[in-house]
Amino acid sequence: MYELKDKELIFVFTGPNGAGRRTVAQMSGNTLGIKQVISYTTRPPRPSEMDGQDYHFVSSETFAAAEANNEFIEVVEIDGNRYGIKEADVAEQLQKFGAVYLVLNRFGAEALKKIYGDKIVRIFIYADRETVERREQERGDSPELIKRYMSHYDEEMAYKDSCEHVFENLDLAHTVFDLTKTLDETYLKRNLLDLD
Numbered sequence: 001m002y003e004l005k006d007k008e009l010i011f012v013f014t015g016p017n018g019a020g021r022r023t024v025a026q027m028s029g030n031t032l033g034i035k036q037v038i039s040y041t042t043r044p045p046r047p048s049e050m051d052g053q054d055y056h057f058v059s060s061e062t063f064a065a066a067e068a069n070n071e072f073i074e075v076v077e078i079d080g081n082r083y084g085i086k087e088a089d090v091a092e093q094l095q096k097f098g099a100v101y102l103v104l105n106r107f108g109a110e111a112l113k114k115i116y117g118d119k120i121v122r123i124f125i126y127a128d129r130e131t132v133e134r135r136e137q138e139r140g141d142s143p144e145l146i147k148r149y150m151s152h153y154d155e156e157m158a159y160k161d162s163c164e165h166v167f168e169n170l171d172l173a174h175t176v177f178d179l180t181k182t183l184d185e186t187y188l189k190r191n192l193l194d195l196d
C-alpha cells in the first residue's frame, strides 16, 4: 500500500448524488491546484460524460483483471455497476500535486478512512431532497435514474455526521468560497486571501 508522505492529503467528497459534489470539488480544486483521481467503472458512459474525465469506462473483464491484480484500493458495486480507485493513480497524483481529491459514495469514504486515517479528509456536500431531485431533472437524468439516485438519498445522508466537514450546497458561489477557504486555512495553507 502507498505510504502517504508528511504533507500529502486526500480529500474525499461524499454525499448524495446530485448534491453538487463534483461541481464544487472541481471549482475549489481549480483554485487550490489539486486534481481529481478518476475512478474506473463498468457502467456505460452517459451522453454528457467523457472517458478519462468523468470516469475511466472499462469492460467488466478489464475491471476484473485489474481487481485480480490487486490494483484497486477499494471496489464497490452500486446498482449492478462496479467502481474502483487505483492505488497507482492516487500515488502518481499525490507525488505530482501533494494533495488530491476523490468523489466517492459513503462506502468508499469509509474504506479510505480506515486505510489512511488522518490523511483522509471527508467533505460531505448535501442539499435537501427536493433541490437534489430538481437538479437531476434539470441536467436531464432519466426518471429511472433519478428514482435510483433518490433511493440512496437517506442512506448517503446518514453518513453526514461521520465526516470532517459538512457543507450545504444551495448557493454555488457561497459553497465554493466557504469550502476553498476551509481547505486552504485548515490544510493547504496557500494563503489565498483574495478568493472573492
Ligand SMILES: Nc1ncnc2c1ncn2[C@@H]1O[C@H](COP(=O)(O)OP(=O)(O)OP(=O)(O)O)[C@@H](O)[C@H]1O
Pocket: 016, 017, 018, 019, 020, 021, 022, 023, 024, 103, 135, 136, 139, 169, 170, 171, 172, 173, 175
Ligand atoms: N449550488 C448549486 N446550485 C444549482 N445547481 C447546482 C449547484 N451545485 C451543483 N449544481 C448542478 O447540479 C447538478 C449536479 O451536480 P454534480 O454533478 O456536481 O453532483 P454530484 O453530487 O457530483 O452528483 P453525480 O455524481 O450524480 O454527478 C449539475 O448539473 C450541477 O451543475
Ligand SMILES: Nc1nc2c(ncn2[C@@H]2O[C@H](COP(=O)(O)O)[C@@H](O)[C@H]2O)c(=O)[nH]1
Pocket: 016, 017, 039, 040, 043, 074, 075, 076, 078, 083, 084, 085, 103, 104, 105, 106, 107, 108, 109
Ligand atoms: N466507493 C466508490 N464510490 C464511487 C467510486 N466512483 C464513483 N463513486 C460513487 O458512486 C456513486 C454512483 O456514481 P454514478 O456516477 O454512477 O452516479 C456516486 O456516489 C459516486 O460518487 C469509487 O471508485 N468508489
